[in-house]
Amino acid sequence: MIFKKFNIENKKARDLIPQAITVLALLSVIIYFATNAQINMGNRGISFGFGFLNQEASFDITFSMIEYDGSHSYGRAFLVGLLNTILVSVIGIFFATILGVIVGISRLSDNYLIAKVAEWYVEIFRNIPLILQIFFWYFAALRALPLPENGINFYDISFLTIKGWYVPKFIWTNFNIFLLSVIAAFIAIYFVNSYATKQREQFGKQIPTTIISFATLILLPLITFFFLGVSLTFEYPVLKQLSPTVFTYAGGVSIIPELIALALALSMYTATFIAENVRAGILGVGKGQKEAAASIGLNKNQILKLVVMPQALRIIIPPTTNQYLNLTKNSSLAAAIAYPDIVLVFAGTALMQTGRAIEIISITMLTYLTLSISISIFMNWYNKKMAIKEK
């Protein structure tokens, strides 16, 4: 009698059985791999554990956003690598988005030259493997830069050389107050904007929010300089001689060429895909929408900003999320040109020095997974925000 319940005619059972089988199969594969790893590691006398994360790393890293030297732990080195990965991803996403939107719109331009240049850009950069582009920027383009003693000089405050781009260092006093004022400015802008929206929707009154926002963002932090003891001075890089023919710059901040090359390659490459998404999004908005907007007297910019873009964004965001994820994952190619990202520092040097392959690779994979899922969650939230709201 009990078999009757699992009769193939029973829809619930029919749906459940394949799922249960899949889960079982997946579990047994995982258990097989885990036991296999366990037996083999046991046979070879390899221990397993995460205690190494507290051990002294004893290697240095070129470039770090937090205080780090070899006396810190492997855990700290992991953090340095993670922050460097995030840094290059954020820079890459920022420039890829700007460039992508410009190129995408340019491809639809009435101006033949602009449209063609944009088209050629997309076709060239999306069809060359990314690793070659990274090598190109690092080993070809940046290698053409001069040695420090002949660095390209920007008004004596910044120098571009083969060893990096030296820029002035910001030295703050009472930086916290300044930061708070910026946050306060953003909160103020948020309230002004929601007030303006209410006014517009209820009374049809237009409030110039753009100007007010900019003014708040500039004035509020500026006040702290005059009344709250915030000050900012600069430390400029100065040429320093190390030996008769060896020079470098002391003081200031050095933006290492590895970061520049990687950020350039990532954003130039990803921008082509974003540009195509933007073009698809704009073309996906019905012609009638533009004609209707034109007929009520909106000019070209207004049509793009008020009618086309809000609708196009819904088409653009989901595939662009993919590109952001790709860019973040592609940043792991950094190891090829010695940019100290998580793969080079942690899955590279730390793995080598400790020999803890399984632990370190698992941590690294979980880290990328977490990064990617965070970006996904954020972009899904943004997508929902931009979606059509039925009123």
Added chain:
Amino acid sequence: MIKSIKTWILVGFASLLLVACGQGGGGAGSKKSKTLENTKKAGFVKCGVSQGLPGFSNADEAGNWSGIDVDVCRAVAAAVLGDADKVKYTPLSAKERFTALTSGEIDVLARNTTWTLSRDADIGLTFVGVNFYDGQGFMVRKNSGINSVNDFKNGISACTNTGTTTELNMRDFFNSKNISYEPIAFEKADEVVAAYDAGRCDTYTTDKSGLAAQRTKMSNPDEHKVLPETISKEPLGPVVRQGDAVWEDIVRWSLNTMIEAEEYGVNSSNASSLKDSENPAIKRLVGAEGELGAAFGLDNDWSLRIIEQVGNYGESYKKHIADTGILPNRGPNQLWTKGGILYVPPAR
């Protein structure tokens, strides 16, 4: 659905880690050598080498490998399979080398690898000997005016390979001298050379033999020089997996045979004619006395084949390191009887 797949992957990882955490100590090595059996079955020795380091392991245009590290693999192949050419070479980066060995992708790692305590004891490896005594040094441009490590100043940039003892020694050295420096670590030696050659870094640091070998790859080798100081001990030697004592012995004594052969003046051309030598040590080396091969399941001519097909250590050094102009002077890599530190236990 997407969400549930992600959950499953996470659950999978968690269980993998949990199960792996729960495993106990290592198994004991058996008297029989599994690696030896597998090697005989496969018909070739699986050997891990560098991605191209002249003198140690380097491939020519036709893909033929040569170098003193390669000769260790050839010696093992000659001993085990009777033919020094029966080796399958796997080029490995510094980062990949140990995983390749512990995972069984290769059975011998002869890749200018420094013998250290943590590598020997901690990660399932066993070093079987030293085939090159090296030390870390610095290369600079000749016109730089830097003539000694004492001329280094704060802010110097140094290029090296990632995942090496070099990276650690470099820090120890600059710290002890109280010099702040910019470390730039690449994964591949060729990239280090390219970066240094272009002027990205002021000095290039690695084992001195490596510096001498890589100098030949520079766009203009004469513009560079190696500083006289040596900042570390780098005993380079072949490595095997832990847990196969017989295989470990085979590799160890293949290397020792080459060194001992040089000590007794046995070389590739005179080896077979020395079968009726007066000296019992020589007779043992060429397989005319004793049953030494039986100790690890080989025939008695195993050492003769090594000497005939690969040559003794001196021949190997001369062919790959001295005659190629890398390090004409043998330095510490000379026999103990001639003022060096090459000293191997007797084969008896």
